Amino acid sequence: MNKEKLAKEIIDNIGGKENVTHVGHCMTRLRFNLKDKSAVAIDPIENLDGVMGVQFSGGQFQIIIGPGVEDLYETLVKLGDFGEQQGQTIKSNPEPAAKKERFSFKTILDKMMDTIAGCLTPILPILIVAGLIKMLAALVGPSMLNVASESSDIYRLLTFVGDAGFYYFPVFVGLSGAKKFGSNQMIALLMGVILVHPSFVEIVASGEPFSVFGIPMTPSSYSSTVIPMILITWVMSYVEKYLKRFIPTALSTLFVPLLTVLIMLPLGLCLLGPLGTIIGLGLGNGLILLRELFGPFGVAIIGALYLPIVATGMHLPLIATALMSITTLGYDNTVLVGALVTVYTSLAISLGFMLKSKDPQKRSLGLSCFVSQSLGGVGEPTLFGIQFRYKRTIIYSMLGAFAGSLYAGFMNCAVYFVGASNFMAALGYTGGASSGIFHGVIACGIGFVVTFTLIMVFGYEPKTAVSKEESEPSVIQELSEEQ
Known part of the structure; x- marks a missing residue:
């Protein structure tokens, strides 16, 4: 993407830099707090090269970019003179006191979501790094490969460094x-x-x-x-x-x-x-009560709904709640159990999309989405580039996530740390009984197999849509270029 051109067009179409009171980014999205939401030109922003989607969520205007969001953010901050650090409040553009939203449950919920997202998003790299280091400690430690003893320097080093990220x-x-x-x-x-x-x-x-x-x-x-x-x-x-x-x-x-x-x-x-x-x-x-009331089906429901929740950008409060469970109990056995399964359902969708497609551009799109998720741990390209364009594919993911999460729930699987959402995500089940990682991997495998089977058997779109699709190759070209 042309970062300078895209950043300038984004600023112009969100009502100018004077309309921005706070700007930040997460792993894949630019997040804006705006004075006047009606000043946003949504359609022109959606049609910009490099933009995968836009939405208002949790009181913020979010622009989905994908893996290149950090570089684009730095360019946007320089052009808009917004500040130098991620999650910058624009002191020269305070929110107008006159424009107070009417008191309602929705406005309260939006502000809560915005607050949690604004405070947690900048520290996600710490959570991921600390989680991966704790994963390495578990791998080399006596509970798994037994390469290092609990008294060894390498095990102690990895343990206290990983713990520091959470402590x-x-x-x-x-x-x-x-x-x-x-x-x-x-x-x-x-x-x-x-x-x-x-x-x-x-x-x-x-x-x-x-x-x-x-x-x-x-x-x-x-x-x-x-x-x-x-x-x-x-x-x-x-x-x-x-x-x-x-x-x-x-x-x-x-x-x-x-x-x-x-x-x-x-x-x-x-x-x-x-x-x-x-x-x-x-x-x-509340999570414990959900598990007690619905048992494994509560885990399965959250797993099935997790991707749509991610699409709305409201998954961070769920993650925050799961993190509190990890820091107090040592594990989360409700939210993240199903969330890890969805990583593998997304992999199944992108791989199945690539194999089922006859168009070279679509195959390229499927491959790029598969690589983004499996190596980079970024799922938005698959979510917005495939699943929300071909609606039946998200149904496949939800069914696969439900099946895998249900198995994990019945096997009492729990997640002990938050790592990257790539092909190693299942290692998050490592930390408790030795059977936990075994059943966790099986749960993720069930999610992958169910989802992959559905897309390979039923395809990613109705057959009647083929002619329409072939008549619009520019849309596919655009999606492929975005990846």
Whole structure:
């Protein structure tokens, strides 16, 4: 793609750079918060070379790009003068106070989704790297290949490095949350470090009463947590704004950060931190309740619906809930169990599409989608390039995911870490009983075989659509070029 041209056309068609209040990206999408959503020219953006799709979701305008999104984002940030770091709040373009959305459940849900996505998206690389390193530790350790003992340097190294990626969640979320809410990033990092400081950990572990400026503190461990720091950085942004209104500019450099920390210590340690812990436990217990009520069928339903949820861009809250389960229980046996199966159903769709297609351009599209998913762990090319264009293929994926997830549910499979969504995704089942990875691989195999069989037997489109398709080769050419 021509990055400069595409970035300029995107900015022009979203209402100009003045319409952007926040911009970021995930693994495959540009994510915009806009002042005026009606200013977006959706059709022209959808027709741009390099754009796979667009949608409004969770209060954001999302443009699906695919694996090249990071390079495009950097170009877009330079052209729009938006800032230099991922997840940049545009301070020169604050959201207009006059345009307040009407209070409703939908607006609340949108803001929650936007907040969680904005705070978690920037730290996804940490989660993936930490998950892969934990996977390597499990592979070489005594529970699998037994190449390294638990006392060996390599096993201990991989273990503590992988654990560090999860243990310091409050620090990582502090930085991304500060970017999202526009507060002081360094002070947010300090607040995150306070929550995991060894002295604070000892105070909590002792169980003895402790007060913050005379206010009783509820002892709670914040390592590997997400919600507490989201709440702390959110409230901290308002505290900073309030202080800047009353403290003279000449004194603000010293007193705004100092007073912010002194105010946030009792708020964070005595109110927001414990509240975030309660919310996190509630979400985790919700997953446990879902499993208890519906058993393996609850896992199968989530697995079947996971790809459509990804398409809406609302999968990050689900992942956040699963991560809370992993950090508190050591595993997730509800959300990610089915999510891993969908990786292999997507592989089956792209491979089957390539084999069933007679058109060279379609075969190229199928091959590129297969490579993107199997090696790069990026599923959006298959989702938007094939499954949402040929609607019956997503039905095949959902059926395959249901079958594989149902087997995993009956076998009590659980996921112990989040890694890349490529051909090694099934290794996420490694960590518990030795039979867990065995049944997890079988579940993923069932998902692949069911999906692949369906597309090979029934095809990816009705036979009556062949003539129409052949009369529109430019559409296929465009999709192939996007990949």
